[in-house]
Amino acid sequence: MAAVAAFLILKAVPALSANKGNFFTAFGWDPEGTGIFGVAALAFGTLVSSLLALIIGVPVAVGVALFISQYAPRAIARPLAYVVDLLAAVPSVVFGLWGAIYLSPNLIPLSKFLNRYFGWIPIFGSTNQTYGKSILVAAVVLAVMVLPIVAAISREVFVQTPKEHMEGALALGATKWEMIRTAVLPYGRSGVVSAIVLGFGRAVGETIAVAMVLSSTYTINWHFLDPGGNTIAANIANRWGDATGAVSQGALIASGLVLFAITLVVNFGARVIIRRGKAKA
Amino acid sequence: MTTTVDDLSLARSSLARAKLPWWSPVVVAVGALLVTALIFLGASLHGYVSFILIAAVLYLLAQTFVSLAVEGWRHAKNRLMTSLMIVAMVLAVLPLVGVLGYTIAQGLGRFDSVFFTHSMRAVAESDPNGGAYHAIIGTLEQVGLATLISVPFGVMVAVYLVEYSVGRFGRVVSFFVDVMTGLPSIVAGLFILALWVLLLHQGFSGFAGSLALTILMLPTVVRSCEEMLKLVPVSLREASYALGVAKWLTVVRIVLPTALPGIVTGVMLAVARVMGETAPVLLTVFGNSAINTNPFSGPQASLPLFVFNEVGQSFDNAIHRAWSGALVLILIVLLLNLIARTVARFARVRG
Numbered sequence: 001m002a003a004v005a006a007f008l009i010l011k012a013v014p015a016l017s018a019n020k021g022n023f024f025t026a027f028g029w030d031p032e033g034t035g036i037f038g039v040a041a042l043a044f045g046t047l048v049s050s051l052l053a054l055i056i057g058v059p060v061a062v063g064v065a066l067f068i069s070q071y072a073p074r075a076i077a078r079p080l081a082y083v084v085d086l087l088a089a090v091p092s093v094v095f096g097l098w099g100a101i102y103l104s105p106n107l108i109p110l111s112k113f114l115n116r117y118f119g120w121i122p123i124f125g126s127t128n129q130t131y132g133k134s135i136l137v138a139a140v141v142l143a144v145m146v147l148p149i150v151a152a153i154s155r156e157v158f159v160q161t162p163k164e165h166m167e168g169a170l171a172l173g174a175t176k177w178e179m180i181r182t183a184v185l186p187y188g189r190s191g192v193v194s195a196i197v198l199g200f201g202r203a204v205g206e207t208i209a210v211a212m213v214l215s216s217t218y219t220i221n222w223h224f225l226d227p228g229g230n231t232i233a234a235n236i237a238n239r240w241g242d243a244t245g246a247v248s249q250g251a252l253i254a255s256g257l258v259l260f261a262i263t264l265v266v267n268f269g270a271r272v273i274i275r276r277g278k279a280k281a
Numbered sequence: 282m283t284t285t286v287d288d289l290s291l292a293r294s295s296l297a298r299a300k301l302p303w304w305s306p307v308v309v310a311v312g313a314l315l316v317t318a319l320i321f322l323g324a325s326l327h328g329y330v331s332f333i334l335i336a337a338v339l340y341l342l343a344q345t346f347v348s349l350a351v352e353g354w355r356h357a358k359n360r361l362m363t364s365l366m367i368v369a370m371v372l373a374v375l376p377l378v379g380v381l382g383y384t385i386a387q388g389l390g391r392f393d394s395v396f397f398t399h400s401m402r403a404v405a406e407s408d409p410n411g412g413a414y415h416a417i418i419g420t421l422e423q424v425g426l427a428t429l430i431s432v433p434f435g436v437m438v439a440v441y442l443v444e445y446s447v448g449r450f451g452r453v454v455s456f457f458v459d460v461m462t463g464l465p466s467i468v469a470g471l472f473i474l475a476l477w478v479l480l481l482h483q484g485f486s487g488f489a490g491s492l493a494l495t496i497l498m499l500p501t502v503v504r505s506c507e508e509m510l511k512l513v514p515v516s517l518r519e520a521s522y523a524l525g526v527a528k529w530l531t532v533v534r535i536v537l538p539t540a541l542p543g544i545v546t547g548v549m550l551a552v553a554r555v556m557g558e559t560a561p562v563l564l565t566v567f568g569n570s571a572i573n574t575n576p577f578s579g580p581q582a583s584l585p586l587f588v589f590n591e592v593g594q595s596f597d598n599a600i601h602r603a604w605s606g607a608l609v610l611i612l613i614v615l616l617l618n619l620i621a622r623t624v625a626r627f628a629r630v631r632g
Contacts, residue, residue: 004464004468004469004472008468008471008472008475010475010480059369060369060372060373061369061373062369063365063366063368063369063370064366064369064370064373066366067366067367067369067370068370071363071366071367080370080374082622083374083377084373084374084377086377086615086618087373087376087377089550089553089554089614089615089618090377090380090381090557090611090614091556091557091558091559091585091607091610091611091614092557092558092559093557093559093585093588093589093607093610094380094384094557094588094607094610094611095380096589096592097384097588097592097603097604097607098379098380098383098384100592101592101600102379102383144376147373151373175355175356175358175359176359176363177358177359177362177363178355178359180362198463201463201465202463204465205463205464205465205466205467205468206465207465207466207467207559207560208559208560208563208585208589211589212589212592233465233467233560236467236471236560236564237467237559237560237563237589240563240564249479252471253471253474253475256467256468256471259465259467259468260464260465260468263463263464263465263468264460266463267459267460267462267463267464268460270463271456271459271460275456
């Protein structure tokens with residue numbers, strides 16, 4: 001771990017000192033020409049797309065986990081769990097391909113609908129009524145990729161709920177949902193939280209799928225339906241081809257360092273929560 | 282709470298409230314479909330997606346209100362949540378079916394013998410022929426090398442953690458293995474790029490890609506191997522010690538063979554995961570349109586990279602190649618997954 005950080009820093013420092021803008025607040029990415037490059041817009045895109053992905057994916061994932069662990073009869077639960085796990089096995093290039101070619105044109109009607117009826121909310125606004133390769137599409141693709149992780153971990157936690165708690169709730173006359181709310185969910189809370197954090201880490205670091213779905217721009221745009229946007233990881237993949245000089249390579253490595261720091265903090269947090277939850281149980 | 286006490290529930294005891302008969306969801310569903318059909322005829326809407334959506338929303342609303350009127354709010358809520366979970370399940374399975382189905386449909390177009398026997402050398406992106414032979418070779422070599430490095434190393438780390446470690450150091454190592462699991466693949470690629478390619482001037486090669494993949498594989502292998510070793514019953518180890526067998530021999534002859542099927546499963550899942558990684562390969566292997574069978578010198582191609590590059594071209598023929606590449610990749614990964622799960626099911630660690 002330390003080695004990873006050390007070598008990234010080693011290669012990033014010369015480029016950072018050659019930067020003519022502020023690395024953390026500048027928007028553009030032009031290390032060879034004007035010499036200004038900054039991670040602000042990228043970090044914004046990364047966080048926003050990952051958060052949106054969680055908002056879309058987590059309710060579904062928790063629902064899936066509850067359905068598999070509490071509702072489905074055993075004969076169905078096993079294959080269903082397997083199918084959800086398979087979702088995790090599909091390579092990210094394939095998701096990217098699917099997102100870019102199939103999903104992004106097919107989400108246009110939804111974008112139009114959201115813009116027509118909810119356009120007064122800033123995030124659903126549109127600058128010039130063109131839709132397509134937007135943050136929304138990226139978030140949906142990321143949601144699909146985050147889903148199996150969150151679902152698998154939450155399922156494992158829900159299954160471990162003590163039988164006595166569940167039967168006690170049912171014996172007091174609770175309906176199934178009340179039993180889940182009072183016995184299963186409180187027991188699994190720390191597990192679900194850490195699952196969400198791990199999913200967030202995955203979404204933040206996802207590269208290729210986002211690079212294929214988004215058409216890259218370097219602005220901070222709150223209109224999530226507009227085409228454009230970018231993330232740190234996708235930017236590295238996209239700009240790598242024309243990064244031939246030491247400065248431009250170093251600039252990409254520097255942005256990778258920021259990504260590394262973000263995921264390190266996120267994963268560290270998740271693991272601490274998991275360990276603490278285990279110690280309590 | 283304040284639902285009208287209707288005749289039905291008066292007739293029953295106060296403890297058991299009225300319940301909807303088992304066929305009520307069917308009736309509500311048919312009703313919802315009919316009403317949706319009427320709406321579509323009346324408002325001249327179209328599109329089967331919106332039809333299903335409107336019908337589903339109507340069904341949920343109708344069911345909740347019927348249940349609210351007859352059974353009370355607690356049961357209404359229960360029914361609503363149950364339905365919502367089924368909706369979640371459907372939503373989760375849809376993308377999988379969508380991705381697989383669409384990839385198969387699009388990928389079969391170029392799933393021919395030329396695709397598997399030719400490289401992209403001297404093939405223009407707009408040409409209809411050309412293939413992924415070079416990419417398949419590259420992927421197999423890079424992933425093979427990564428497996429060769431990470432499996433012995435990973436198994437040894439796991440054996441250390443389970444059998445030998447005492448106290449703080451082991452716990453710290455295992456914690457960092459956990460954190461490493463979440464390392465983004467592109468950061469692993471950047472690391473190898475900075476260390477191997479830029480600092481040591483080794484140049485882009487398949488082997489550099491293997492090193493990056495190794496970083497991604499190691500934590501997965503260590504973690505799954507550790508879980509399997511923990512499952513080996515202590516009584517087996519104690520029996521071995523009681524016969525006077527040394528510790529290392531116990532590990533090699535008793536513990537590892539018992540856990541072997543589980544370890545194989547874990548390794549195969551790790552291989553399947555690493556196989557689809559594009560980002561680290563992009564940074565360290567660089568890509569090549571010709572066949573390069575030597576992973577130790579010169580840029581190679583790889584299947585995910587091939588897909589990524591072909592999509593970047595705006596020609597239809599290139600996109601077709603990308604879909605076929607994706608199909609091959611999916612087939613390999615799913616096959617590995619299936620084998621791994623089958624091994625896991627038929628050869629559990631037995632106590």
